Amino acid sequence: MKKYPITLTESLIDEFDRNGVVVTPDVLNRDELERYTRAVDGEVERRTASDLREVADKSLYEQSFIQCMRLWETCPEVLPLSCHAGLAGIAAQLLQVDGVRMWQDQALYKEAGGRETTPHQDQTFWPIGEEALVSAWIPFDDVTVANGAMAYVPGSHKLGRLKVVDITHTTDPYDILNDPALEGAQPEFVEVSAGSVVWHHGLTIHQASANTTEHTRRVFTVVYIGLDARRIREWETYPLERAGVKVGEVIEGLGLPVLWPPPDELPVPPDEISVEVGPQYSS
Numbered sequence: 065m066k067k068y069p070i071t072l073t074e075s076l077i078d079e080f081d082r083n084g085v086v087v088t089p090d091v092l093n094r095d096e097l098e099r100y101t102r103a104v105d106g107e108v109e110r111r112t113a114s115d116l117r118e119v120a121d122k123s124l125y126e127q128s129f130i131q132c133m134r135l136w137e138t139c140p141e142v143l144p145l146s147c148h149a150g151l152a153g154i155a156a157q158l159l160q161v162d163g164v165r166m167w168q169d170q171a172l173y174k175e176a177g178g179r180e181t182t183p184h185q186d187q188t189f190w191p192i193g194e195e196a197l198v199s200a201w202i203p204f205d206d207v208t209v210a211n212g213a214m215a216y217v218p219g220s221h222k223l224g225r226l227k228v229v230d231i232t233h234t235t236d237p238y239d240i241l242n243d244p245a246l247e248g249a250q251p252e253f254v255e256v257s258a259g260s261v262v263w264h265h266g267l268t269i270h271q272a273s274a275n276t277t278e279h280t281r282r283v284f285t286v287v288y289i290g291l292d293a294r295r296i297r298e299w300e301t302y303p304l305e306r307a308g309v310k311v312g313e314v315i316e317g318l319g320l321p322v323l324w325p326p327p328d329e330l331p332v333p334p335d336e337i338s339v340e341v342g343p344q345y346s347s
């Protein structure tokens with residue numbers, strides 16, 4: 065078994081199992097943080113250069129954040145962050161699986177004046193059932209309730225898949241915080257410093273506060289899925305269609321690299337990326 069670059073304590077793994085969310089402090093050092101912030105900033109700027117709208121002129125969804133997906137595929141400087149062995153090793157330990165692959169990476173930049181992120185569960189967006197899935201939420205800025213901290217309902221991942229909250233297409237999405245299964249449980253905010261990483265299970269209900277400051281809240285996320293995860297149904301999903309994964313098959317193939325155990329060399333991105341992969345993608 066390969067040695068983890070960052071080994072978690074049993075108690076942190078238990079906390080994740082219990083609450084569906086944990087913080088790992090000081091994962092990225094100052095040099096890494098500076099380098100990756102510069103790289104992601106540059107790629108977000110490049111992809112959004114032609115979008116001159118003010119926040120107020122955007123759709124409700126876009127007012128929550130600028131979303132740029134699959135940066136590892138178009139920006140070689142971001143690739144080592146998306147494929148970071150330390151992060152992937154943490155993901156495998158938290159999910160208590162032998163290995164993980166990347167499901168997706170993305171920048172989520174909440175602009176000054178950006179609205180809250182609507183409460184939701186990630187996993188209900190995809191045809192992947194209740195497979196082991198975890199997100200690394202990697203802030204490039206210190207994050208407080210004032211600029212867009214995340215809040216999580218502890219233990220809500222144990223409730224399984226609740227109703228999908230369609231945050232992208234509707235202006236009146238399902239109010240998941242009033243789902244009877246929660247029995248009144250409410251989200252708890254987590255404020256963190258840049259360099260730390262917040263991990264949430266794919267079924268943990270979460271939201272983020274509005275950004276009431278004058279600066280963009282810059283966050284990058286990498287989502288990891290266990291190596292045995294299978295597609296459970298039809299439901300067009302870009303990474304699965306591109307990799308040709310059919311219902312019932314293991315999720316693997318083009319654009320879905322194994323990150324733990326770490327490959328000997330960094331994965332090579334696919335040649336083609338669809339212009340459909342993120343509202344802000346342009347190239």
Ligand SMILES: O=C(O)CCC(=O)C(=O)O
Binds near residue numbers: 128172181
């Ligand atoms: O950063 C945000 O505002 C929301 C992030 C989120 O929903 C996620 O990482 O799953």
